[in-house]
Amino acid sequence: MSTVTPLSPRRRWAALSVLVGAVLLLAIDSTVLYLAVPSLTRDLAPSGTQVLWIGDIYSLALAGLLVTMGTVADRFGRRRTLLVGATAFGAASAAAAFAPTAGALIAARLLLGVAGATIMPSTLSIIRDLFVDPVERSRAIAVWAAASGGGLALGPLVGGVLLERFWWGSVFLINVPVVLAIVVGGLLLLPESRNPAPGRFDLVSAALSAVTVVPVVYAVKHATTHGLDLTTAGLVALGVLAGLAFVSRQRRSPDPTIDVGLFRNPAFTGAVLATLISIFALTGLLFFFSQYLQLARGMRPLVAGLAEMPATLASIAVVVLVGAARRRLGMGRAIAAGLAVASVGLVAVAVAEAAPGYLWLGLALVPIGLGVGLAMTLETDAVVSAVPRARAGAAASVSETAYELGVALGIAVLGSVVTLAYRSGLHLPDGITASARATAQDSFAGATGVLEAGSPAGEAAREAFVGAMQMASLSAAAIMAVAALVAWRTIPSETAPEAAPVPEPLETRA
Numbered sequence: 001m002s003t004v005t006p007l008s009p010r011r012r013w014a015a016l017s018v019l020v021g022a023v024l025l026l027a028i029d030s031t032v033l034y035l036a037v038p039s040l041t042r043d044l045a046p047s048g049t050q051v052l053w054i055g056d057i058y059s060l061a062l063a064g065l066l067v068t069m070g071t072v073a074d075r076f077g078r079r080r081t082l083l084v085g086a087t088a089f090g091a092a093s094a095a096a097a098f099a100p101t102a103g104a105l106i107a108a109r110l111l112l113g114v115a116g117a118t119i120m121p122s123t124l125s126i127i128r129d130l131f132v133d134p135v136e137r138s139r140a141i142a143v144w145a146a147a148s149g150g151g152l153a154l155g156p157l158v159g160g161v162l163l164e165r166f167w168w169g170s171v172f173l174i175n176v177p178v179v180l181a182i183v184v185g186g187l188l189l190l191p192e193s194r195n196p197a198p199g200r201f202d203l204v205s206a207a208l209s210a211v212t213v214v215p216v217v218y219a220v221k222h223a224t225t226h227g228l229d230l231t232t233a234g235l236v237a238l239g240v241l242a243g244l245a246f247v248s249r250q251r252r253s254p255d256p257t258i259d260v261g262l263f264r265n266p267a268f269t270g271a272v273l274a275t276l277i278s279i280f281a282l283t284g285l286l287f288f289f290s291q292y293l294q295l296a297r298g299m300r301p302l303v304a305g306l307a308e309m310p311a312t313l314a315s316i317a318v319v320v321l322v323g324a325a326r327r328r329l330g331m332g333r334a335i336a337a338g339l340a341v342a343s344v345g346l347v348a349v350a351v352a353e354a355a356p357g358y359l360w361l362g363l364a365l366v367p368i369g370l371g372v373g374l375a376m377t378l379e380t381d382a383v384v385s386a387v388p389r390a391r392a393g394a395a396a397s398v399s400e401t402a403y404e405l406g407v408a409l410g411i412a413v414l415g416s417v418v419t420l421a422y423r424s425g426l427h428l429p430d431g432i433t434a435s436a437r438a439t440a441q442d443s444f445a446g447a448t449g450v451l452e453a454g455s456p457a458g459e460a461a462r463e464a465f466v467g468a469m470q471m472a473s474l475s476a477a478a479i480m481a482v483a484a485l486v487a488w489r490t491i492p493s494e495t496a497p498e499a500a501p502v503p504e505p506l507e508t509r510a
Contacts, residue, residue: 011189012130015126015189015190016143016144017185017189018186019123019144020143020147021178021182022119022186023123023144025089025179025182026116026119026120027147029058029093029116029172029175032155032158033054033055033155033159033171036159036163036168036171036301037051037054037290038295038448039163039167039168040054040168041443041445043167043168044099044101046105047102047443050102050103052411052412052416052419053106054102054106054109055415056217056411056412056415057106057109057110057113058109058112058113059113059283060113060213060214060217061109061114062113062116062117063405064117064210064214065114065117065210066117066121066401067398067401068117068210068257069085069118070125070398071201071206071257073118073121073122075201077192078129078192079122079126079186079190079191080192081118081119082119082123082126082186082190083186083187085116085118085119086182087179088111088115089112089115089116089119089175089179090175090176091111092111092114093175093179095111096108096109096112096169097169097172097173098169099169108172123144124144124399125193126193127140129191130191137381139323141377142318142381143319157302157305157308158171158174158305159171159305160300160302160303160306162174164301164302202253202255205246205249205250205253205256205257206257208243208245208249209257209258211242212242213239213401214239215235215238215239215242216239216409217409217412219231219239220416222235223416247260258398266491267331267332267382267491267492269490270332270486270487270489270490270491271335271380271382271487271491272383272398272399272402273402273483273486274339274379274484274486274487274490275376275379275380275403276405276406277479277480277483277486278372278375278406278479279403279406279410280406280409280413280479281346281414281476281479281483282342282368282372282410282476282480283406283410283411285349285410285469285476288415288418288472290304290305290308291444292353292465293307295444295448296462296466298453307358308365310363310365310366311365311369313369314365314367315372315373316373317369318370318373318377319377321374322334322374322377325337325338325378330493331382331491331493332488332493333488333493334374334493335374335375335378335379335488336487336488338371338373338375338484339371339372339375339480339481339484339487340371340480340481341371341374342370342371343478343481344367344371344477345365345366345367345371346368346474346476346480347474347477348360348363348364349361349364349473350474350477353466353470354466354470379487383398383399417472417475418469418471418472419468421467421471422443422465422467422468423441425467425468426440426441426447426461426464427460427464428440428457428460428461429456429457432451432457435450436451440457440461444461444462447461447465448461
């Protein structure tokens with residue numbers, strides 16, 4: 001066992017570039033698919049439920065496995081875990097690119113989620129290891145968060161550029177050369193680190209953590225299609241019981257997968273809750289926003305991607321504002337302010353979605369990017385700074401689990417709100433064949449394939465979808481406001497400078 005040998009500033013920031021590349025890859029991959037939904041719908045003909053699964057299975061797998069993979073990284077080496085996960089991510093991306101059916105694409109997206117779960121917790125825990133100074137660490141996390149938030153918004157632009165020239169599978173195939181660069185850079189620049197006393201690996205806890213998450217999300221999807229039946233109730237009950245068993249086991253275990261005592265820290269707990277709620281609101285809307293731009297506004301994929309750039313640029317601009325916001329407002333108030341600004345932006349989006357021009361819609365995206373970018377940076381900093389370095393991987397996995405669970409539940413719940421509102425608001429005129437009517441009622445993407453644009457039936461479908469998007473936007477705004485309230489009430493807002501941490505022993509190899 002040895003203490004960490006500090007790397008030179010140049011080596012630290014070069015290593016950060018590899019970690020930023022990894023998180024940017026994952027963030028882009030979580031949204032790049034949204035823009036490809038119309039074209040893959042034409043080729044693979046998925047049902048409305050399959051479209052939701054194609055979007056959701058990735059985050060569902062991530063959320064179910066992040067806690068386990070964070071512990072694996074702490075035990076077996078964070079660099080090793082990241083590089084193995086990146087290699088698997090590249091292989092799964094190639095499988096997704098050439099998927100022949102909707103079912104095969106869902107399976108490939110599942111594998112992408114499993115691989116991504118091995119990458120994400122390692123990036124944050126390595127940052128915690130590289131940057132010991134709290135001020136420098138905050139800057140590094142701000143860059144990391146900008147890559148994560150910017151990648152979410154950059155995905156549609158990347159997808160638009162690719163879809164202008166290539167088939168929908170190109171949005172996955174582009175991952176392969178990026179993965180190669182990450183693996184080579186990681187081998188050359190990243191130090192290896194692990195928990196020097198990890199204890200035994202608890203397979204039962206790993207299984208319970210997954211069973212806590214997956215059935216609940218599946219229950220939401222099942223309820224959308226079949227209503228609140230016994231299956232829905234049984235799945236929710238299974239998730240709750242597994243969660244209670246998981247917490248009980250962590251309390252009794254000498255080597256817990258998650259130290260539940262961390263949740264006694266208000267900054268940690270509040271940041272995790274605010275992340276879960278705010279990402280639930282944001283991604284549930286974003287999943288359908290690219291379809292709205294293309295199908296309801298008639299934009300080409302590249303133009304639709306450019307139309308989302310105001311949010312991207314605003315989230316990147318946060319890097320220069322986050323330090324001042326934290327010093328002036330304190331952690332909790334700054335996070336709450338960011339989420340409140342994002343909530344106002346979502347209300348503005350709901351209003352602008354029915355407007356004929358783009359200007360107001362583009363302006364409405366700016367406060368969303370600013371607010372979410374600020375909040376995500378500070379929430380991540382609060383989580384990572386609250387734990388000893390030896391447990392950084394497990395703590396980072398809690399934050400990322402909240403994030404990915406928010407993504408999965410957001411797509412499942414708000415995506416279902418869009419689908420149900422569209423179906424209830426769709427009133428097609430007479431004279432349409434039964435098969436065309438059934439396809440149009442299943443989803444708006446399906447409707448554009450069987451109904452002529454500009455016809456009475458086509459306009460009815462478009463108006464129903466715009467109304468559904470407005471309902472989802474207002475719902476997301478209300479949920480984002482709740483996240484702001486949670487952050488304000490639970491996360492401390494002391495503005496005094498953070499004390500320098502005491503160095504802790506950690507096994508490290510260059």
